[in-house]
Amino acid sequence: MAAHTHDHPTPGAWSAHATEALARRGGRRSTARDAVLGALAAQDCCASAQEIHDRLRGQGNRVGIASVYRTLELLHEHGLVTRVDTGDGVARFEPALPGGEHHHHAVCTRCGSVEAFADDALEAAIHAIGDRVDFEVTGHDVALRGRCRACRAA
Amino acid sequence: MAAHTHDHPTPGAWSAHATEALARRGGRRSTARDAVLGALAAQDCCASAQEIHDRLRGQGNRVGIASVYRTLELLHEHGLVTRVDTGDGVARFEPALPGGEHHHHAVCTRCGSVEAFADDALEAAIHAIGDRVDFEVTGHDVALRGRCRACRAA
DNA sequence: GTCTAGTTGATAATGGTTATCATTACCGGC
DNA sequence: GCCGGTAATGATAACCATTATCAACTAGAC
Incomplete structure (x- = not known):
């Protein structure tokens, strides 16, 4: 999803x-x-x-x-x-x-509101990076920045 | 790359x-x-x-x-x-x-050091999300967390 | 040169987070 | 059920990155 x-x-x-x-x-x-x-x-x-x-x-x-x-x-x-x-x-x-399922956040740069979203392709891409970097990846964060629906209308 | x-x-x-x-x-x-x-x-x-x-x-x-x-x-x-x-x-x-090329960061949770990395697949995945969410995405951040090479050895 | 308004920099104020410390209360042993 | 020790609490002071304040300064137009 x-x-x-x-x-x-x-x-x-x-x-x-x-x-x-x-x-x-x-x-x-x-x-x-x-x-x-x-x-x-x-x-x-x-x-x-x-x-x-x-x-x-x-x-x-x-x-x-x-x-x-x-x-x-x-x-x-x-x-x-x-x-x-x-x-x-x-x-x-x-x-x-506990299962590790998680979501990430979209932060509105105008009003500061935070929305959650999840994306399997994104998770897959991040997981793939872990295999290539010289860094032991234990977690990650993704934040989108932009305008929420309400602030786009305003 | x-x-x-x-x-x-x-x-x-x-x-x-x-x-x-x-x-x-x-x-x-x-x-x-x-x-x-x-x-x-x-x-x-x-x-x-x-x-x-x-x-x-x-x-x-x-x-x-x-x-x-x-x-x-x-x-x-x-x-x-x-x-x-x-x-x-x-x-x-x-x-x-100006071109928009950018990298993201891997933060060591032990020593706090920050390393840069870039990944095209990751960028593509994030870009794809923008087309599906009800949110006008203008930017994004990705942070990996884990252990850097030095702290893994220590 | 002079005038004006954008900039500066020392410092005070702000605000989230952390440390301090005397008091409280959980819990095993009696 | 009561004690003793100690983890945990909570009010408050300390901390520290960031922001606001404001008098002094200065770049640039005339």
């Missing part, structure tokens, strides 16, 4: 996978971490630490911003979350599925 | 192109701007504003850091420079050739 509306990963599946991975790592369970996990599982696409924090506070959760950052870092270290940099100076994060 | 050592664009060619583009835009000539242009033309791959500033100061040039940022912004607005975000919170810049 190419460039369609991206399917959101089943929230429960990722949540369970992430919780299990953290348990395997050792360490304690905490409410702050659970809250961030829940917020991540519930989101459609990438979200910044501040956005996650605001959302949690909005629903009455008194999580500290530091714990949001710490949890995101922890998840990122374990490959449970994908970091997305759109170039505006804020890091965004989204759940990373 | 794919994944070879990237050829550095002839420094003089880009420099002339950029100078001419800025002249066409109007405005004054300035020593600070010329200095940043010179530094950009001389660099092999992307460099941060701070790096450019340090290099200029190192060779006795009393350019203010603000002017470096201003010049980079100006060049970026005119498409004369490409902005590269490696995810470490610092923006890097490199000359953008």
